Amino acid sequence: AQRVTQPEKLLSVFKGAPVELKCNYSYSGSPELFWYVQYSRQRLQLLLRHISRESIKGFTADLNKGETSFHLKKPFAQEEDSAMYYCALSVDTGGFKTIFGAGTRLFVKA
Amino acid sequence: DTGVSQDPRHKITKRGQNVTFRCDPISEHNRLYWYRQTLGQGPEFLTYFQNEAQLEKSRLLSDRFSAERPKGSFSTLEIQRTEQGDSAMYLCASNPGAGEKLFFGSGTQLSVL
Numbered sequence: 001a002q003r004v005t006q007p008e009k010l011l012s013v014f015k016g017a018p019v020e021l022k023c024n025y026s027y028s029g030s031p032e033l034f035w036y037v038q039y040s041r042q043r044l045q046l047l048l049r050h051i052s053r054e055s056i057k058g059f060t061a062d063l064n065k066g067e068t069s070f071h072l073k074k075p076f077a078q079e080e081d082s083a084m085y086y087c088a089l090s091v092d093t094g095g096f097k098t099i100f101g102a103g104t105r106l107f108v109k110a
Numbered sequence: 111d112t113g114v115s116q117d118p119r120h121k122i123t124k125r126g127q128n129v130t131f132r133c134d135p136i137s138e139h140n141r142l143y144w145y146r147q148t149l150g151q152g153p154e155f156l157t158y159f160q161n162e163a164q165l166e167k168s169r170l171l172s173d174r175f176s177a178e179r180p181k182g183s184f185s186t187l188e189i190q191r192t193e194q195g196d197s198a199m200y201l202c203a204s205n206p207g208a209g210e211k212l213f214f215g216s217g218t219q220l221s222v223l
Contacts (some may be wrong), residue, residue: 009150032209044153044201044214086152095165096208097143100152 002027002091006101013077014109021072021104023061023087032090033070034098035061039083047072047085057081077108112136114215116202122221123192130188131218135204142185143212144177145201153201159185192222 003026013019025031035047048056050063050070061072070087087101115134123129135142140161145153156175157167161182174192179185189196199219203212 004152006152034211036212043216044203044212046211049211088152090209092208093166095158095160097155097158097166098212099155100145102150102152 002089002099004087004089004099004101006085006087006104008104009102010105010107012107012109015079016076019074019077019081019106019108021085021087021106023070023072023101025068025070025087025089027068027089027091029092031063031065031068031070032096033061033063034088034090035059035070035072036086036088036100037083038086044086077106079108079110082106082108114202114204114213116200116215116218118218119216120219120221122223124223125194126191128188128190129192129220130186131200131202131220132184132186133202133215134184135202136206136213137183139204139206139213140182141205141207141210142179143203143205144185144187145203147199147201147217148197156187189220192220194222196220197222 005024033050037047038044059074084103086103088098090098117132143158144156147153157177159179174190177187199217201217202215205212
């Protein structure tokens with residue numbers, strides 16, 4: 001069965017510290033992975049996707065097929081990074097749908 | 111407005127009543143999705159449409175839930191005989207094609223008393 005696991009519900013770091021939000025997936029097909037973010041009082045929006053291999057707001061994520069992971073990283077956290085982060089996997093079930101992990105709340109302390 | 115819009119933003123109803131939510135996707139997007147989100151959880155897939163065709167419905171979804179997208183534009187999600195366990199945020203999203211990023215609406219918060 002397809003599944004996305006985010007083991008940490010809450011991650012608290014100090015401003016300027018590195019941050020890593022963990023994501024593991026289970027899927028027998030070729031994975032298409034995303035990170036979505038929800039800032040306070042805003043709608044859920046895309047942060048980045050693995051196929052783009054780009055850095056958004058200083059965040060990067062590398063797909064590791066061997067470990068079935070797609071961890072989100074940033075070398076120096078900023079207060080404005082405080083938000084809910086969801087890892088998501090697009091799966092082909094005859095069409096394509098996206099399934100989400102439970103999310104990790106990142107809190108960056110001043 | 112070029113974003114996904116949902117109506118209403120909030121709905122309070124009594125157990126046993128029927129409720130209907132509306133979603134207007136981004137106009138050029140042919141795919142539309144419904145998700146449900148409860149506190150502390152990520153969005154849970156409910157169903158999705160490609161144009162007017164409903165291509166998949168979650169097996170976890172009760173028969174009390176039905177969704178339509180009659181002309182391939184806006185969609186409605188109806189919950190019949192609501193139960194307290196239906197209380198959640200109902201999210202709509204759209205995208206232009208398979209595997210593309212999702213654009214979300216602000217959601218409809220349902221409270222069943």
